[in-house]
Amino acid sequence: MKPSVSDHFAPSKCIYTARDAQEQAENLVNWQQCYDQISAGAFSGVIEELPFEDLQVFKETTSQSLRQQCKVRADAIWLGLPVRSSQHRLPRINGLEVGDNQLMSQPGAVDFELVTPDDFQIYGVVISTSTLRKAAETLGVTVPKISGAQAKVCLTHQQEVRLSQHIELLLALQDQKDIPSIPAAIQTERFIQTLLDVLAIPHYDKSAPRSYEQRKRVIEIVKAYIDANPDKAMTITELCETAHVSRRTLQYSFESQLGISPLQFIKMRRLNQVRRDLLNAETGAKISDIAIQRGFWHPGQFGRDYQKLFGELPSKTLARSVRRP
Incomplete structure (x- = not known):
């Protein structure tokens, strides 16, 4: 059970660990999320x-x-603010790369997609729109409406450092058991002031190329087709005909938006679906039946692909099923 928040004192820091990507997704409260693992291990x-x-x-x-x-x-x-890293691979939001001094933003009740590299860290903030608006009015600050189309806000280096340091300070304060707790209202007010400093005069990154919307549309069509035909073997030609694009456009759309080829995407997506099915399987469920329902007709090859991606055999995953006694 998630802890409740006191009316007067700052909340205790919650730490959740996971050894499965979907378990990680479900550990964030008040979110609707589905995580697919891309890299192997x-x-x-x-x-x-x-x-x-x-x-x-x-x-x-x-x-x-x-x-x-x-x-x-x-x-x-x-x-969302990615933690600075020396690695060269950048995260993407809705297919757009997010570089240094860039803050990701999305409104509520809007679906969005992140593709994150391995060994990745990100600071996240979810705030009530009415709370943010009320604070802005009190301080005489105008905050533009955040829309799904404006996914990246450009920051100065000083703004990025200030925001990341303030989040780290909040997390660290809850570990200091030997000092008096700062009331939650004061901590919240100070942090919202930092947010308003970032959002008051936002500079949205509008660098998406003209072909971005077309590539995004191609991927959405292919995703829907894959999900509608979970056990069907698919070819590149079939996907091209479904999306009404050339082989080159199909390949480039996936590699530029997701960093993998269309066929790699199909295998990755279906293996992750099998994993979720195994973790939610009931007593008596057979791995082979679950795999076939997701288009894996060759048990030996399926087992090797599964172990390569997740670092464990399907049988080990099934043994951890949350629905088994």
Whole structure:
């Protein structure tokens, strides 16, 4: 059970660990999420969260590259700031790369997609729109409406440092058991002031190329076709005909948006679906039956592909099923 938030004192920091990507997704409260693992190997993840009233602050760590389908509650906005790293691979939001000094943003009740590299960390903030608007009015600050189309806000280096340091300070304060707790209202007010400093005069990144919307549309068509035909063997020609594009356009759309080929995407997506099915399987369920329902007709090859991606055999996953006694 998730802890409740006191009316007067700052909330205790919650730490959730996971060894499965979907388990990681479900550890974030008040989110609708589905995580697919892309890179090969055993998964580990950690979420450090502070559940203030009308404000959620967290730091998420994931060991493997992921494709994340996300949506926050309707009355809130989400802000995501990748932790600076020396690695060259950049995260993507809705297919757009996110570089240094860029803050991701999305309104509530809107589906969005993240593709994150392995060994990745991100600071996250979910705040009630009414709380943010009220604070802005009190301070005489105008905050433009955040829309799904404006996925990236450009920051100065100083703004990025200030925001990341403030989040780290909030998380660290809850570990200091030997000092008096700062009331939640004061911590929230100070942090919202930092957010308003970032959002008051936002500069949205509008660098998406003209072909971006077409590539995004191609991928959505193919995703829908794959999900509608879960056990069907598919060819590149078939996918091209479905999306009404050339082989070259199909390949480029997936590689530029998701970093993998169409066939790699199909295998990755279906293996992750099998994993979720295994973790939710009832007593008596057979691995071969579940695999066939997702288009894996050759048990030996399926077992090798599954173990390569997740670092364990399907039988080990099935043994952990949450629905088995």
